[in-house]
Amino acid sequence: MKQYFITGTDTEVGKTYVTRLLLEGATALGKTNVGYKPIAAGCENVNGVWVNEDASAIQQASGIAVPINEINPIRLIPAIAPHIAAAEADIELSGKVITKGLETLQHYEPELLLMEGAGGWRLPLGQGVFLPDIISSLNMEVIMVVGMKLGCLNHAFLTAEAIIRDGLTLKGWVANDISGDMARYNENLATLKRELPAPLLLEVPYNRVPHQHLLFTAIEQLS
Template sequence: MKKRFFVTGTDTDAGKTYVTVGLLKAAKRAGLKSFGLKPIAAGAEQIKGDWRNDDALLIQQASSVLLPYEQVNPVVLEAAIAPHIAAMKEGRLITASRLEGFIKGALLVPHDFVLVEGAGGWRVPLNDRELLSDVAKSLGFPVILVVNMKLGCLNHAILTAEAIARDGLTLVGWVANNSAETMPCYDENIATLSAMLTAPLLASIPWCDNESDSQKVFDEMLSAL
């Protein structure tokens, strides 16, 4: 049975790519045909004349099914700013249907496990009418929420979970991702989110975990999905 998930975060730099890459590596260790997609990415540099996004490259490298970069990240924007503004500055129009088409094209490749990583948070604009969440709604995949564990995350996480439910999607689980400095009252904040979010806590990820500990966390997370 194919497993497909949409990975979102409470905000930008919440740790979506870290979680996506970790799960893809776990899927590879499990012998699954797996790949990740980053349909839109803002922030790129030229490598041998082509624009490339660092997160998309990490996702491509972690996948067991090796797709061309253009399929992993079909829309790459140079400036590391809100995607719709970056697209406007480049004279481009990004639509939800176009992104959905790119994703569904990639899904024709044989697979067991696929992660589609969003950009920023849940309600990121694509243009003056559409949001990236419109793409997630069209796909209908269960959602993994990465929570950036810092002051303000309770509000961000609860509002994001409410928006996901309002869009008719299933929040399959959430991940507590820690920054360099542990959040004050960390355990109490985890307990609050565990009580207020309907989905289970899939993992609490420390900042500087070693490779073997990291693998164990993501192997267990993969098994829980």
């Protein structure tokens, strides 16, 4: 089993979309897979069950049928920073819950397991604990999603530096064109390819699915 943590250079850079693409591509390649989003804020009541839109998308993309409470064990109602929403609801964002949830999904024995974070890399959980502390204890390799927009160079370099400084391996990164009109897109992409200390796994064009062979190549690099 291969397992990776998917982070982003910021919130709203396409982590869930990239996670879905990789899971669906793995299924098309005949690889069993499952996604995991341990913490999600902004949940809505759906037939008596609190559901986060991103977690639901990951559940639907997973090649193994898994209940939503296993895909997303920590569900918070307000669409705000998770540690603030958790404090208001008197919920502890516990590393034990995150680790236990991961172990539950590991019991399905998927060939590929993708765990998606919330927001960017340095997500606070409260009481001086940050999500990377948990990822470090799990020794998971990291995939970084770069939202291609003005400022992405700084965000990408700082995030990559933080991942490596935390003692983790940056397996690779994904360039996600989130607007379709970034000035000097190709020049910025070339700079990232030249300066980031990990390979480009996949380039996701704006409003289009990447060519299948490129997606398959990315997944093979994760196998």
